[in-house]
Amino acid sequence: MTHLSPNWFDIGPLEQIPQRGARVVKTPRRNIAVFRTAGDEVFALENRCPHKGGPLSEGIIHGRKVACPLHNWIIDLDSGSATGADHGCARSFPVKIEKGRVYLEMTVAVTP
Amino acid sequence: MPVTTHQANRPKLVVVGNGMAAGRVLEELFERRSGAFDVSVYGSEPRVNYNRIMLSPVLAGEKAYEDIIIHGESWYARHGVALHKGETVVSIDRNAKRVTTASGRNEHYDKLLIATGSAPIAIPVHGVDLPGVVTFRDLDDVDAMLGQAEKGGHAVVIGGGLLGLEAAAGLKSKGMAVTVVHLMPTLMERQLDPSAGYLLQKAIERRGIEVLTGTNTQAILGSSKVEAVKLDGGRDIRCDMVVMAVGIRPNARLAKEAGLVVERGVRVDDEMLTSDPDIYAVGECVEHRGQCYGLVAPLFEMAKVVAARLCGDSAARYQGSVVSTKLKVSGIDLFSAGDFTLGDDDDEIILRDPSRGVYKRIVLRDNRLKGAVLYGETEDGPWLFDLLKKETDIAAMRDTLIFGQAYQGGSPLDPTAAVAVLPDDAEICGCNGVCKAAIVSTITEQGLTSLDEVRAQTKASASCGQCTSKVEALIVGALGDTYKGATRKPMCRCTDLTHEEVRGFIVSRSLSSLPAVMQELGWKTSCGCPSCRPALNYYLLCAFPLAYRDDAQSRFVNERVHANIQKDGTFSVVPRMWGGLTTPNELRAIADVADRFSIPTVKVTGGQRIDLLGVKKEDLPAVWAELNRAGLVSGHAYAKGLRTVKTCVGKEWCRFGTQDSTGLGVKLERLLCGSWTPAKVKLAVSGCPRNCAEATVKDIGVICVDSGFDIHIAGAAGLHVRATDLLGHVETEEETLEYVAAILQLYREEAAYLDRLYKWVEKTGLERVRHIITEDHVARKALYERFLVSQRAVRKDPWAERAAGFNAQEFAPLAIVAPIAQLAAE
Missing domain, CATH: 3.90.480.10 (Sulfite Reductase Hemoprotein;Domain 2)
Structure with a gap:
């Protein structure tokens, strides 16, 4: 296995993340927020708002967006970009669901 | 047509299973090349192949067994198929290429087709083996249910999916009392979003079927047969029959024991081949690209490929299916297809017509249909499903897509202009049947100048409020710029209604859940936004303190x-x-x-x-x-709730104190704490007019005097600084407690979410509050009683609950990836 090949880590069953909620995965490099929408899609973003570093995992999730709990910036879960008048981007990471379990691609997740 | 006899030179095809998948493969096979194989079929059921998806109409008495037979005896004879009914294959010897049945019969095959279907899942609870627990899978099950239904009694259906609801409706129509117990909060949650699930639940309940969602079954009780179902939370439902309809599981044991690769189901590739090149599998027993299917359409698509492959067509491939669902309960129109789970506002189109109970939601990605849910009006289901399967680019018809096929080709209308050009008899308010002319003439004749007046006089926009913008357009049309409608502030961009209007509707129409509010009041988004969700959660909590289940994900x-x-x-x-x-x-x-x-x-x-x-x-x-x-x-x-009750030391110690202000503060805090309110609430009690506790800048302040207690309200000392207004004077501590709780309850019931108490008093008027609290003794006592009732639900320490483990995962990471794990993986 080369260091470039996909390195999917099983991080747990989907039902461990509440719908319209998020959980945190701690990695040596960073904390990653894994979001689950009302429609059971999952997204992974660095758990830091591009504005003042607020923990996005604690925000209110609506549609495919999350509102940062500190100053209410609205971040797009897919791209990590701030929406509306705000500018900035939270880093996003590959994540997928297979047979009810959530997998995070760890090679990218631990890349500086 | 001559009967084909066994010929030694033809390859032997043995089919294990005689359900719809097997039948369809044979049909396709004979159509392509009749007589290519010498075919034997083994089926466990003592019957010919029948249409399993029509079991619900059989249960409901709309059809008989004879009506749902797909292939009668003569069909098997005509095609020279050796049909072994009631003969179960128990093993496959892949080396010798032989199958063995339960009765010891042995047969050689050249090609084998596994079509063993699926079996109902029985949840592992105590009592699941008792007589009276049935599944809903084959005709024997239907016979068992009909036998019980003749005797009447109560049936509990466990599982609120497609099958469970069809069973429930069938049993109800046969005269049984029926309760559906569903583990998830939404019925048919795999096919429906919460809005459609809410409408479905209402429709099922209207038939007199009790529906318990979010409810877990703890045990099935009874000594010699089923007597009751015990639910989490302790409720027992007495019953005579339990229908287990929580889902199906691929029947893959035979394949597994034969050493084939089996995961959830028998694994097949795009050729429908198992891990053995001479063994195909088809239908509900298979797993293809990680998917198992429980619907009929994919099975037909698979059957086509199997038949083609058996005939040597190497191009035939099965690439998975997009599925659509229709509930087969007469009188309920429901359609769902594809993946409608997207939440992005940009990519979903929603139409709600509360008065007709219609909900439609289309999910788009890159101008292509990704999924659809239709409730109440499903005629466009097949059309949408076609757009979905063909991945048609819908950019050109995006604006009118939701209105259906009939609207395509028409020119889109600007909604504002549309109101102006509407004919006089056009219905504006669907709920109350008010037409345009009635509204316009009432405005001019009675000189109305506000939306509220129009509502009061015409009833238009007074029920669900969805037509508010149309009604306002008519007022503007009649009054021009003199209409100051712009002062109305909608709650958020998800609705045109104000906070007060939404609160009013929640209470007057008993809308008791988030999906209920969003559907009945025509929310423009599928799951709200960070500004309306916490507000609605609070309004529901306040209106239904004992019944409403708090939505943690709608809380800050x-x-x-x-x-x-x-x-x-x-x-x-x-x-x-x-x-x-x-x-x-x-x-x-x-x-x-x-x-x-x-x-x-x-x-x-x-x-x-x-x-x-x-x-x-x-x-x-x-x-x-x-x-x-x-x-x-x-x-x-x-919390948006009671924070502190600040006190001074009072007459116990202070040489100026007139009453026990500290003691009263403690009593107030014990009475009021835990209550959710529209915004934070701070109190203070001062023991004398020197006011060391600063009671005159609190939401509610009590100042003790020799003759009793002065009650002040509507102070603030934050973003705004505002001294309180004196509301009134009482003589005893008991009265003080009752008055303060009543004030808080009135504020709880009326204020817009996030309005501090002073904001609400400024809006509603001090005199009105004073009248209700100090003069209308009946109203005050009623407020006080309602407050005490709502406190019953919150009389527990949230910390203790969490320390004891409630929702413990909230505080733990989902996973921790440590360097050692990283090394091991590399």
């Missing part, structure tokens, strides 16, 4: 985790100090907690208590447990 983080988030993502913890009183023991416990958890900052707050700042989220439950041990409970410093 502070209320969800019972602590205040700080700028670095840590939290602060403030234990309650009743009336500002504490003890050496409590102080020692706080000091110990601060030491033990290395809490960096300990600060005295402005509300006479102690704040522990910089607590890590994962430490919160342990911190609370330790504080609980010393008798300290949550101070709700994070």
